[in-house]
Amino acid sequence: MQSNKTSSGRFFEHFTLNEVINHATPRTITAGDVALYIALTGSRNPLHCSEPFAQSVGYQSAPIDDLLTFHIAFGKTVPDISVNAVANLGYADVRFLQPVSVGDTLSTSSQVIGLKQNSNGKNGVVYVRSTSVNQHNQPVLSWVRWVMVHKNDANAPAPETTIPELPAFVAADQLSIPAYLTTGNFDQQATGGQFYWEDYQTGERINHAAGLTINQSDHSLATRLYQNNARLHFDAHLMQSSTFGKRLVYGGIVISACRALSYEGLENAISIAAINAGTHANPSFAGDTIYTFTEVLDRWELPNRNDLGALRLRMVGIKNMNPADLAETKQFNSYHPNVVLDLDYTVLMPRKGNK
Amino acid sequence: MQSNKTSSGRFFEHFTLNEVINHATPRTITAGDVALYIALTGSRNPLHCSEPFAQSVGYQSAPIDDLLTFHIAFGKTVPDISVNAVANLGYADVRFLQPVSVGDTLSTSSQVIGLKQNSNGKNGVVYVRSTSVNQHNQPVLSWVRWVMVHKNDANAPAPETTIPELPAFVAADQLSIPAYLTTGNFDQQATGGQFYWEDYQTGERINHAAGLTINQSDHSLATRLYQNNARLHFDAHLMQSSTFGKRLVYGGIVISACRALSYEGLENAISIAAINAGTHANPSFAGDTIYTFTEVLDRWELPNRNDLGALRLRMVGIKNMNPADLAETKQFNSYHPNVVLDLDYTVLMPRKGNK
Amino acid sequence: MQSNKTSSGRFFEHFTLNEVINHATPRTITAGDVALYIALTGSRNPLHCSEPFAQSVGYQSAPIDDLLTFHIAFGKTVPDISVNAVANLGYADVRFLQPVSVGDTLSTSSQVIGLKQNSNGKNGVVYVRSTSVNQHNQPVLSWVRWVMVHKNDANAPAPETTIPELPAFVAADQLSIPAYLTTGNFDQQATGGQFYWEDYQTGERINHAAGLTINQSDHSLATRLYQNNARLHFDAHLMQSSTFGKRLVYGGIVISACRALSYEGLENAISIAAINAGTHANPSFAGDTIYTFTEVLDRWELPNRNDLGALRLRMVGIKNMNPADLAETKQFNSYHPNVVLDLDYTVLMPRKGNK
Structure with a gap:
């Protein structure tokens, strides 16, 4: 019997400007993630592997590597955003807003902030701003990425072209620095x-x-x-x-x-x-x-x-x-x-x- | 000097009907096991990786993946049961009796519930029911498996043939469902x-x-x-x-x-x-x-x-x-x-x- | 613009007898390290993977595998001691002084206890005694190793030859045995x-x-x-x-x-x-x-x-x-x-x- 339970995922024509997509699988960070990150990268920054060092610079407990936060948050967006991507075109305005430690749980959502169908009519570029919040609903990470996504139905009408304005860099006065650091x-x-x-x-x-x-x-x-x-x-x-x-x-x-x-x-x-x-x-x-x-x-x-x-x-x-x-x-x-x-x-x- | 410290393990003729074998290496589950299980499988079930989600459905803390419990418990039986196995023939009546969380310690034992020498006289089938209990001696997993095991001494007498009756499936009213779920x-x-x-x-x-x-x-x-x-x-x-x-x-x-x-x-x-x-x-x-x-x-x-x-x-x-x-x-x-x-x-x- | 920020590391002529080198990256041991050590080695010693067993023999919590302590402590010495090594020649007098458990933080330092330039003038042997202490500044591991290290400047003068006396073995009355074991x-x-x-x-x-x-x-x-x-x-x-x-x-x-x-x-x-x-x-x-x-x-x-x-x-x-x-x-x-x-x-x- 034919099943309706699997989906081939979102194609370009399925994205709507301004819609918000809540991604599955909230994720609690564990000591196992931290050890694996060291084993996978060889990272030697003591802030992420020494509790006394982290405390000496003001943290209550060692924060995880910022890029570990990024990858875990990013991973959650893939099934909804880029499963039919031709290519990941770029990142911008990635802001690390708050440190993440073992025990924190990250939940991630994305808003479509731009759409542009390519002239070949076969695919288009989707711009999303994704945000990951912790269990206190505080944002810990926010970023924009844009991906080229296939159209499934070449005849689907092209959306109005909207290209978001993105900063060339996050300015110094926009950086989030923990007060306790x-x-x-x-x-x-x-x-x-x-x-x-x-x-x-x-x-x-x-x-x-x-x-x-x-x-x-x-x-x-x-x-x-x-x-x-x-x-x-x-x-x-x-x-x-x-x-x-x-x-x-x-x-x-x-x-x-x-x-x-x-x-x-x-x-x-x-x-x-x-x-x-x-x-x-x-x-x-x-x-x-x-x-x-x-x-x-x-x-x-x-x-x-x-x-x-x-x-x-x-x-x-x-x-x-x-x-x-x-x-x-x-x-x-x-x-x-x-x-x-x-x-x-x-x-x-x-x-x-x-x- | 010849040592008597290593053993080639149990062969078919070493198993006796009804005997109970306590397996070595009790195992405390850690956050490291959970992270590795995700890294090895890519599992995305939030019950096992999100404390808030687990709590939202009634668990005090996130249970580990049922199959992680199975593999860890199963592994303990290998040195005693299947180290001289020709083949793992099957599983039956595998019951997940109670959730396992980080901090629980599993100890596993097996009872021989069936024996049948093959007609070639070179090997035979051993049926065992294995049970894994937690640190409170509560059973968390019970399963039957049968393996074909080599004989070491082809002249060892064949045991009486005993083939256990096994249910085709675990019936709905036999399933263990946590009351707090x-x-x-x-x-x-x-x-x-x-x-x-x-x-x-x-x-x-x-x-x-x-x-x-x-x-x-x-x-x-x-x-x-x-x-x-x-x-x-x-x-x-x-x-x-x-x-x-x-x-x-x-x-x-x-x-x-x-x-x-x-x-x-x-x-x-x-x-x-x-x-x-x-x-x-x-x-x-x-x-x-x-x-x-x-x-x-x-x-x-x-x-x-x-x-x-x-x-x-x-x-x-x-x-x-x-x-x-x-x-x-x-x-x-x-x-x-x-x-x-x-x-x-x-x-x-x-x-x-x-x- | 040429940067002065990277270093090619210490060569033979950079080691001075008796100097003490404090190694970077203090390291807090986690449950993730323990799980990875099992996954990497298949170790089955219950002392390191069963809290109840560890407690049954007197430990407050399961100590990590002694060799995990050794590798983590040893790793910290590599950037300062052996990054330009031709070969690791040997170990001696390695003493496990105190058990290490999850939550302990290890900091490691080394003292140069011997130097001998080889007759080829191109390299020499450096002997160091390294010590790793926990967060209470209690030594947990002490060891001697000697490595053959390249000279960077063949014309650098040879140091006075000093070869430390090393015990053939750690005698029984020198072994550290936890009183609570x-x-x-x-x-x-x-x-x-x-x-x-x-x-x-x-x-x-x-x-x-x-x-x-x-x-x-x-x-x-x-x-x-x-x-x-x-x-x-x-x-x-x-x-x-x-x-x-x-x-x-x-x-x-x-x-x-x-x-x-x-x-x-x-x-x-x-x-x-x-x-x-x-x-x-x-x-x-x-x-x-x-x-x-x-x-x-x-x-x-x-x-x-x-x-x-x-x-x-x-x-x-x-x-x-x-x-x-x-x-x-x-x-x-x-x-x-x-x-x-x-x-x-x-x-x-x-x-x-x-x-």
Whole structure:
């Protein structure tokens, strides 16, 4: 008997401007998630793995890695937003609004803030602002992404084109900084880093030495942990007949790998306050070795905080090639084939003088 | 100096009718187990990953996935029961008696309830009923399985043949349903499912779209987490000289994969109440992509519960082939070579009308 | 703009006798670490996975596996000590001073206790004593290791040669045994072992039957969990141009595999009190299947404890070869090519007579 119980998911014509979609599977963060995140990335930031260190800078308990929050929240949007996506086109205005700790439960919803059918009539771009709230209904993360989504019915009428205005970056006075965050007891022995906010110069480029090879199970475990069910990461049988002939690595894996690899040189970057923009320039596959370099885009003072500053950074992920060997990330306006990530983000860092 | 400290384990002639075997390694469930189970399966059932959702349906704390309980309990029986098994022949009368949460400790024992030497004189079938109890000595899981076990001494006398009577299924009035389970606040936004008990029809077949490729590390990690030490899953050197030339995937991995893959279409199935019967129709190996379809076998009302019903389901696991392409699971009484699992189980689901 | 933010790490000429190096990233142990350790090794010792069992032998809460403590503490020393190592030459005087449980935070430091430049002038041997303390500043682990480290500047002057005196083994009266450890309720059903201290004979060799194939993700996950950032374990791109052409497995993975594999035959070995000496005889790679045998080197009574004894054991790790097939671990003073580990360590075990 034919069943009506499965759905092929939303196609472009199913999205309506301004509608709000509540995503399934609220998720309580556990100590197991934190340990797995370390095992998957090798992250060494003491804020996320040392309770005494977290307490020394004012937290009641260690917050989880900002990117773990991002991936778990993001994963919940996939079944409703991007299950029929042709491509994830970009991120903007990603704001980390409040720290998340073990025991917190995240619930996520998305609002459609833009629609534009492509001229081929076969697909279109959907813009959503997603928000994840904790069990107290406080927003912890808000972000915009836009994806190209297939039409199921080519004859479905095109919606009115609406393209949201998005900020080029989250301005310094828009960053959410916990009032309790204090740097008076900041212990650089715990981070292993000797450089503070003042030590970074706009234009400075840090070629991080370490590389990380992505194994097949690594990325599968991570993506499943995030309950991100995009088929192209899990289903080798399906992907045999795709352009690439094999599974793709979830782009968030690359972001986390680059962030962990860039620890050396950015040890005192306490947390991520915002992601301003992001592009997955080329796909990654199991077996690729990821490297990264960081470029300092800007250095901002923060309102009412003379102990803490912000650094706007560009983190470029490169596969199978040392960052020192890559002079230009783009050639004729298109990315070098080994560039896999171009992310513009903002971190908080203690100031040497006033902490 | 020759050591007497290792044992080659029990062979067929070492089992005695009615004897009780207490298995080693009591196991306390942790938040780490729960996170790993999500990472290994991609399970999205909010009952197991959201404390607020679990509380909204009456649980004091989120219960772990029923299959995680099963695998951990099952694993403890392997060193004593099936280390010299030729094959796991089947399961029956698997009853989930009480939810298990983080902090509970499971201890498992088995009673031999049947013995039958095969006519070749080289092996025989052992039937055991295994029971796992929590730290309060309350049974949480009880199941029967039968395995074909090698004889070590072909001249050992055959035991009297005893074949236990096993129920074809666990009847509705035998299902254990927590008295505190309540569906009044059941939130279908949390599950993402719109279908309730009344919406399912006997004979209905749901072809679940998602597939999951089993990586080598995935199944190794899972089987070790369950402390199941069956050599054929871990020892590639040993398995080179086996019929298959490589490691086999623990059958429980396939059960969990199918259960997670069948989430879409069964979102409101709160928990598993029983496994009525199960067969691993063909072996699986790393690299296989698992798909599944579900057939609704029956729909039962439950005594004293008009807010909740039971669905008896058949979950068929298929490798490297879309379920929609498989019309018949058997040909001439033997399984299609791509069918890897045929499981008859019972879930609890809220009733639309009375919840 | 050239950045000064990354460092190529310490070379031989950067170590000074007696200097103390405080390592970054204090680490709070979580339930996630414990679950991952089981998933990575298959360990079945109930002391580490059953709260009731741990309490039955006097612990307030289950201690983590001694080797998990070792790997996490060891990992912290890598960025400062061995990032430019040619080879890890050995361990000695490894003392497990106090049990570690979930919630404890480990901080690690090292003192340089010996230096010897090699006659080639290109590298030298650095001896360090490392100590890990918990959040109460109580030492939980202390160990000596020596590594051969590259010189960066071949013209840097050689330091005065100092070679520390190291004990051949940690003597019985030097072992740290928790005063609260009690064996009166020791439950051999929980361990599955029937042999006690008195049952082991000096010279006895136990060939453990089980083997464990190391998958690529397994060892990567473990090494990252320990926050050990030695590049040769993670960076396949880099290692393509190495002697071996591929990534090496962190030696600690092999130690843990052997310890878990040797459970059968040593079930009642409660905990590790010391590692007396250790050598990684040959490298291991993903795909290798690890086997092990144990030789009883000595059997010691313990001062003031007639319920507990110590066994000094030799644990030999072998790859891709059954232990029963290896008569001699060395030929002409060099290790058989399949021998990967030769570890001399001491365990505590209840005495049959007096427990």
